[in-house]
Amino acid sequence: MDKLSDSEDETLLRDAARGFLDQFAPLSVLRKNRDAGRDYAPELWAEMAQMGWAGVMVPESHGGADMGHRAAGILSEEMGRTLAASPFLSSAVIAANALRASASDHLAAIASGETTYALAIDEGAKHNPAATALPATADGNGFRLTGHKTFVADGASASRLLVLARTSGKPGDPLGLTLFDIDAARAGLDTDPIQSIDSRDFARIDFDSVNATGEDVVGDVDNGLAALAPGLRAGQAALAAELSGLSAGISAMTIGYLKERKQFGRTIGSFQALQHRAAHLFAEIEVTASAIAAAGRALDSDPANAQTLVSLAKARATQTAKLAVMEGVQMHGGIGMTDDYDAGFFMKRARVGAEWLGDYGHHAAIVAESRGL
Amino acid sequence: MSDPLENFRSEIADWIAANLPDELRGVPTTEDTICWGGRNWVFTSDAQRLWLERCAERGLTCPRWPSEYGGGGLTRGEEKALREEMTKAGAPSPLQSFGIWMLGPALLKFGTPEQKAAHLPDITAGKIRWCQGYSEPGAGSDLASVQTRAEDMGDHWLINGQKIWTSYADKADKIFALVRTDRDAPKHLGISFMLIDMQTPGVTTRPIRLISGASPFCETFFDNVKVPKEGAIVGEQNRGWDVAKYLLTHEREMIGGGGGGLTSGDTLAQMMGTLDPGTLNDPVLRAEAMELEVDAMAFALTMERYKDMSEAGQGVGHASAMLKYYGTELNKRRQEVLMSAQGSNALDWEAGSAADWLRSKANSIEGGTSEVMLDIIAKRVLELPAK
Ligand SMILES: Cc1cc2nc3c(=O)[nH]c(=O)nc-3n(C[C@H](O)[C@H](O)[C@H](O)COP(=O)(O)OP(=O)(O)OC[C@H]3O[C@@H](n4cnc5c(N)ncnc54)[C@H](O)[C@@H]3O)c2cc1C
Numbered sequence: 001m002d003k004l005s006d007s008e009d010e011t012l013l014r015d016a017a018r019g020f021l022d023q024f025a026p027l028s029v030l031r032k033n034r035d036a037g038r039d040y041a042p043e044l045w046a047e048m049a050q051m052g053w054a055g056v057m058v059p060e061s062h063g064g065a066d067m068g069h070r071a072a073g074i075l076s077e078e079m080g081r082t083l084a085a086s087p088f089l090s091s092a093v094i095a096a097n098a099l100r101a102s103a104s105d106h107l108a109a110i111a112s113g114e115t116t117y118a119l120a121i122d123e124g125a126k127h128n129p130a131a132t133a134l135p136a137t138a139d140g141n142g143f144r145l146t147g148h149k150t151f152v153a154d155g156a157s158a159s160r161l162l163v164l165a166r167t168s169g170k171p172g173d174p175l176g177l178t179l180f181d182i183d184a185a186r187a188g189l190d191t192d193p194i195q196s197i198d199s200r201d202f203a204r205i206d207f208d209s210v211n212a213t214g215e216d217v218v219g220d221v222d223n224g225l226a227a228l229a230p231g232l233r234a235g236q237a238a239l240a241a242e243l244s245g246l247s248a249g250i251s252a253m254t255i256g257y258l259k260e261r262k263q264f265g266r267t268i269g270s271f272q273a274l275q276h277r278a279a280h281l282f283a284e285i286e287v288t289a290s291a292i293a294a295a296g297r298a299l300d301s302d303p304a305n306a307q308t309l310v311s312l313a314k315a316r317a318t319q320t321a322k323l324a325v326m327e328g329v330q331m332h333g334g335i336g337m338t339d340d341y342d343a344g345f346f347m348k349r350a351r352v353g354a355e356w357l358g359d360y361g362h363h364a365a366i367v368a369e370s371r372g373l
Numbered sequence: 374m375s376d377p378l379e380n381f382r383s384e385i386a387d388w389i390a391a392n393l394p395d396e397l398r399g400v401p402t403t404e405d406t407i408c409w410g411g412r413n414w415v416f417t418s419d420a421q422r423l424w425l426e427r428c429a430e431r432g433l434t435c436p437r438w439p440s441e442y443g444g445g446g447l448t449r450g451e452e453k454a455l456r457e458e459m460t461k462a463g464a465p466s467p468l469q470s471f472g473i474w475m476l477g478p479a480l481l482k483f484g485t486p487e488q489k490a491a492h493l494p495d496i497t498a499g500k501i502r503w504c505q506g507y508s509e510p511g512a513g514s515d516l517a518s519v520q521t522r523a524e525d526m527g528d529h530w531l532i533n534g535q536k537i538w539t540s541y542a543d544k545a546d547k548i549f550a551l552v553r554t555d556r557d558a559p560k561h562l563g564i565s566f567m568l569i570d571m572q573t574p575g576v577t578t579r580p581i582r583l584i585s586g587a588s589p590f591c592e593t594f595f596d597n598v599k600v601p602k603e604g605a606i607v608g609e610q611n612r613g614w615d616v617a618k619y620l621l622t623h624e625r626e627m628i629g630g631g632g633g634g635l636t637s638g639d640t641l642a643q644m645m646g647t648l649d650p651g652t653l654n655d656p657v658l659r660a661e662a663m664e665l666e667v668d669a670m671a672f673a674l675t676m677e678r679y680k681d682m683s684e685a686g687q688g689v690g691h692a693s694a695m696l697k698y699y700g701t702e703l704n705k706r707r708q709e710v711l712m713s714a715q716g717s718n719a720l721d722w723e724a725g726s727a728a729d730w731l732r733s734k735a736n737s738i739e740g741g742t743s744e745v746m747l748d749i750i751a752k753r754v755l756e757l758p759a760k
Pocket residue numbers: 261262263264268271273274330331332333334335337504505506507508509510512513514515537538539540541735738739740741742743744745748
């Protein structure tokens with residue numbers, strides 16, 4: 001495996017991303033978007049695309065920058081620090097990776113930022129692709145999809161959807177699933193936005209006899225999980241990276257407060273009770289950062305065998321973010337509970353990130369299994 | 374042989390059956406269904422008003438308080454039987470308030486007969502709603518450094534200063550506040566515990582929104598507020614710290630125990646029962662839930678044991694800090710497990726649980742933070758050296 005430290009190019013990428021996000025997508029932007037009832041700023045996404053972020057995983061032959069998973073992780077981490085909202089994960093990471101193998105015509109539009117994607121898998125409250133029930137019944141040369149999907153990230157704003165549907169077998173079977181690439185405006189598709197706690201775009205989507213042709217199928221019929229796997233793994237790793245950046249973001253804010261707030265005539269950061277916990281949090285964040293780097297490297301060098309490290313990263317990042325936001329709010333005292341202060345935004349996003357694409361239990365079980373447990 | 378406690382139990386069960394309005398039966402308690410009372414209270418239904426009136430008349434809003442002030446005069450055993458029968462009947466709490474949880478106990482201990490007669494019946498009847506004016510921008514955990522000033526003007530006190538995080542100040546009729554009456558004394562010795570009507574000219578409030586979306590928090594400003602001296606100070610002038618501390622032990626037990634909903638009868642299984650089948654088969658979640666349930670049961674028993682001990686005259690003293698610490702940390706864990714169990718369903722504001730989850734994070738801050746509780750345990754209970 002390559003070195004786990006940032007290469008020179010990666011350091012440049014990280015610095016550039018941080019500079020850009022601090023200037024154009026600081027936390028105040030999330031607040032503004034929320035107050036305006038907007039999920040993200042399309043102008044910001046256009047700029048990100050301009051810098052090559054939308055094409056981070058798109059081959060150069062399709063107009064992408066093809067920077068790889070570790071680079072995508074670095075961008076995600078930096079976005080996590082300021083909770084910058086964009087379709088980056090759904091489109092640039094998940095969809096681009098799911099469509100790469102089939103050299104889809106849509107890759108170029110992903111890279112340019114024109115087309116955004118959402119991934120519609122889950123039908124219940126927990127991430128579980130194999131549990132997919134939504135039937136895609138054969139109809140002449142094509143299929144008809146009827147049913148519903150829930151908690152579809154970027155589902156309300158995406159122009160296209162990757163939909164996992166059942167073409168044979170029964171819910172729970174990992175086989176018998178097919179991945180479809182469908183225009184979000186297609187007849188019979190009804191999108192219902194969810195008021196998500198992190199003020200981002202999530203939606204429920206109803207399918208009422210939605211038409212799909214053989215051309216809409218990604219990969220092979222009845223083997224949709226295989227087609228989806230690269231996208232899912234990449235998404236999990238990038239989401240873990242985002243959570244890792246989020247942990248660093250709330251932690252930096254908290255350390256700043258510890259140095260500033262006075263009680264009992266001292267800065268509260270001088271109390272050992274808080275020092276040790278801040279130091280512990282630092283340790284957790286560092287340990288998680290290594291898992292994030294390793295997942296990115298593994299996906300870049302040997303994607304087919306990367307799942308354990310990806311799940312390790314997601315499991316760790318979920319728990320670390322949970323700790324970081326709890327400690328963050330707690331160490332701020334009353335002010336941390338106010339909406340005027342930004343700490344709560346981290347808490348809400350961390351909870352959403354904990355569930356999306358598999359929770360701690362889901363990923364810890366994958367790690368355990370790989371260790372023979 | 375008839376056991377007096379069993380007699381009481383069957384009597385009170387009959388009374389509940391006869392008086393509890395049907396439409397309140399078994400309705401879960403939420404922010405929206407709680408009855409807070411007060412001059413401006415708008416009852417959510419006739420049934421809510423009726424239930425409060427009937428319970429107040431029978432002394433059931435404050436079962437342990439003396440009956441001369443509208444309490445029930447019940448023993449600890451009777452109160453427990455009452456609570457159990459109320460739970461069995463699916464009865465909501467008729468009234469909740471800072472008057473019941475905090476001010477009342479402090480007045481019962483430190484108040485003059487006139488102060489008790491003037492304030493306690495209005496609390497038990499739900500006529501006056503109180504808020505707590507302790508915290509200030511510069512005085513949170515370090516509460517004794519409050520700066521709000523009360524100057525002696527002969528027949529009245531002149532109050533100037535600012536309070537913060539005053540829960541429900543905008544809805545309250547009166548405030549019990551810590552004010553500095555002697556600026557030259559050491560910081561713990563110049564504070565008085567004062568009762569102030571929120572309608573006095575010069576008192577203003579401004580709401581602060583919480584991360585859970587609700588806005589029960591306020592800033593409270595005192596700008597040349599004149600408080601008539603008669604009955605204004607509870608306990609001795611300049612010795613308000615003693616009253617404040619006593620009140621805090623009650624507040625802490627309340628937040629640590631009942632306030633967390635741990636003993637409210639909703640077990641984790643009941644709450645998780647409505648979820649997707651199979652959720653609890655997830656081994657990680659199941660292990661967390663089981664561990665929590667074990668801890669919650671043991672904690673509920675600890676509450677009982679401590680109450681029994683104080684009933685028997687074996688004061689629990691500073692160990693109440695442990696109840697606050699443990700109970701609130703437990704409640705935060707419980708809310709976390711409930712969120713996990715509901716998965717993505719809980720991430721929608723409209724589902725409701727997220728607001729409770731976010732609100733629970735304040736349990737370990739309000740009424741003294743977990744860190745301050747651990748300090749109290751270390752210094753006062755374990756008597757570990759300060760330096
Ligand atoms: C929901 C809610 C409702 C509230 N309602 C009321 C109310 O009605 N009336 C009222 O008067 N107040 C109320 N409060 C205020 C509450 O009591 C204070 O927030 C609390 O005492 C902490 O003070 P602070 O916010 O100033 O935090 P700080 O005191 O600034 O504390 C910041 C952090 O430093 C830590 N810290 C401070 N000192 C030490 C130390 N010596 N050792 C180790 N750690 C330390 C704290 O534990 C905390 O983690 C409420 C608070 C909340 C969150």
